Amino acid sequence: xxxxxxxxxxxxxxxxxxxxxxxxxxxxxxxxxxxxxxxxxxxxxxxxxxxxxxxxxxxxxxxxxxxxxxxxxxxxxxxxxxxxxxxxxxxxxxxxxxxxxxxxxxxxxxxxxxxxxxxxxxxxxxxxxxxxxxxxxxxxxxxxxxxxxxxxxxxx
Amino acid sequence: xxxxxxxxxxxxxxxxxxxxxxxxxxxxxxxxxxxxxxxxxxxxxxxxxxxxxxxxxxxxxxxxxxxxxxxxxxxxxxxxxxxxxxxxxxxxxxxxxxxxxxxxxxxxxxxxxxxxxxxxxxxxxxxxxxxxxxxxxxxxxxxxxxxxxxxxxxxxxxxxxxxxxxxxxxxxxxxxxxxxxxxx
Numbered sequence: 001x002x003x004x005x006x007x008x009x010x011x012x013x014x015x016x017x018x019x020x021x022x023x024x025x026x027x028x029x030x031x032x033x034x035x036x037x038x039x040x041x042x043x044x045x046x047x048x049x050x051x052x053x054x055x056x057x058x059x060x061x062x063x064x065x066x067x068x069x070x071x072x073x074x075x076x077x078x079x080x081x082x083x084x085x086x087x088x089x090x091x092x093x094x095x096x097x098x099x100x101x102x103x104x105x106x107x108x109x110x111x112x113x114x115x116x117x118x119x120x121x122x123x124x125x126x127x128x129x130x131x132x133x134x135x136x137x138x139x140x141x142x143x144x145x146x147x148x149x150x151x152x153x154x155x156x
Numbered sequence: 157x158x159x160x161x162x163x164x165x166x167x168x169x170x171x172x173x174x175x176x177x178x179x180x181x182x183x184x185x186x187x188x189x190x191x192x193x194x195x196x197x198x199x200x201x202x203x204x205x206x207x208x209x210x211x212x213x214x215x216x217x218x219x220x221x222x223x224x225x226x227x228x229x230x231x232x233x234x235x236x237x238x239x240x241x242x243x244x245x246x247x248x249x250x251x252x253x254x255x256x257x258x259x260x261x262x263x264x265x266x267x268x269x270x271x272x273x274x275x276x277x278x279x280x281x282x283x284x285x286x287x288x289x290x291x292x293x294x295x296x297x298x299x300x301x302x303x304x305x306x307x308x309x310x311x312x313x314x315x316x317x318x319x320x321x322x323x324x325x326x327x328x329x330x331x332x333x334x335x336x337x338x339x340x
Contacts, residue, residue, distance in 0.1 A: 021172070024179040031186035049280040051287040053294055054196040063195065119195055122279050127227075129275035131282075132333050139205040148283055149197040 044069035044086050049124040051150035062115045063147075064104040066097070068130060069123030083126040085134060094133050098141045121149040198283070198290060203329075218259055219266045221250045225285055227276030227336050240284055247292035251324065264296070264324045272331040286328075293326045300324065 046069045057063050067086040071079040075091075085092050087100045101118070108116060118138060122131055138146060223243070224232040231238045233246065251267045253260040261267035269289055273282055294309070300320050301309040312320065 021175040021179055028179055028183045035186050049283045053287055053290040055199040057195045124280035126279045128273050128277040128282055139202050144202045147197040147199050
C-alpha cells in the first residue's frame with residue numbers, strides 16, 4: 001500500500017517527443033513516393049468512358065500520356081471545338097507524336113524500353129477519326145503497347 | 157572572451173526541435189500535391205505497321221467474326237444487327253463453338269475477330285464494343301482455368317496462363333475504318 005501511495009505522489013514524466021520527427025519523416029517519405037506532380041494542365045476535356053475489363057498500369061515512369069478531346073472553354077475561341085490532341089502541356093498535331101515518343105523514350109533505361117506503354121486518355125464523345133489517325137501514327141512509330149484509359153463502371 | 161565563447165559552441169549540440177516543423181511543412185506540401193490517381197484501362201497490342209493490305213482470302217469465312225460499328229453507333233455482326241449487350245455471349249459461342257456448328261469457328265485457335273468502324277463512330281461505343289470482345293475472351297479463359305486447374309484465371313501460374321492463351325488466342329484484327337460520318 002505504501003508503495004502505491006509513494007508512486008502516485010510523484011509527477012508523471014513528460015512524454016518524450018524525440019521520436020516525433022521520425023514519425024513525421026516516415027509519413028513524409030510515404031507521400032513523397034506516392035506523389036506524382038501533375039505535369040500537364042489539361043487543355044482538352046477528357047472524360048474517359050466506362051469499361052469493365054480493366055488492367056492497372058503499374059510503372060508510371062514507363063507510361064506516356066496522349067490526351068484527346070475537345071478544347072475546354074478557355075481555348076475554344078482560339079482552337080474551336082473540333083477534337084484535338086494534347087501532348088505534354090500543349091496542343092499538338094498527329095505528326096508531332098514520334099518526337100514526343102522519342103523524348104519520353106530517352107528518359108527510360110534501355111532495358112525497360114520494351115515495356116513503354118502509351119496511355120490514350122480519350123474523351124467518350126470524340127469520334128473515331130482522330131483516334132484512328134493517332135493509332136496509325138503510333139503503329140508507324142513502333143509504339144504498339146497501347147492502353148485505352150477507362151473508368152470502372154459503377155454497379156448498376 | 158573569444159576563447160570562452162568558442163568553448164561554449166563546442167559543447168552545444170545542434171538544436172533539432174525545429175526538425176519536426178520542417179518535416180511537417182514538407183509533409184503538408186506533399187499531402188496537398190498528392191493525387192493517388194490510378195490509370196486503368198484496356199491494354200491492347202497494336203499490330204505492326206505494314207504497307208501491304210492483309211490478304212482477306214487467307215481465312216475461311218466460318219473462322220472470321222466480323223463486327224462493324226457504323227457512324228450511327230449501330231452494331232452489325234456477320235451481316236446482322238445486334239445489341240451491344242448480346243455481343244459478349246454471341247462472341248463466346250462463336251469462339252468456343254460448343255455445339256460444333258458449321259458456321260462458327262472450327263476451333264478457338266483459328267477464330268479471328270475482325271473489328272471495323274467508321275471514322276464517325278463514337279469513341280464511347282467503340283470502347284464498349286472492344287470491352288465486350290475482351291470480356292468474352294476473359295470469360296473463356298476463366299472457364300478454361302476452372303476446368304483445367306480449378307482456380308480462376310488470375311490465380312493460374314504463368315505457364316498455365318500461356319497454355320490457355322495459346323489455345324484461346326486473342327486475335328482482334330482491326331481494319332482501316334471507312335471515312336464515313338467524319339465530323340468537322
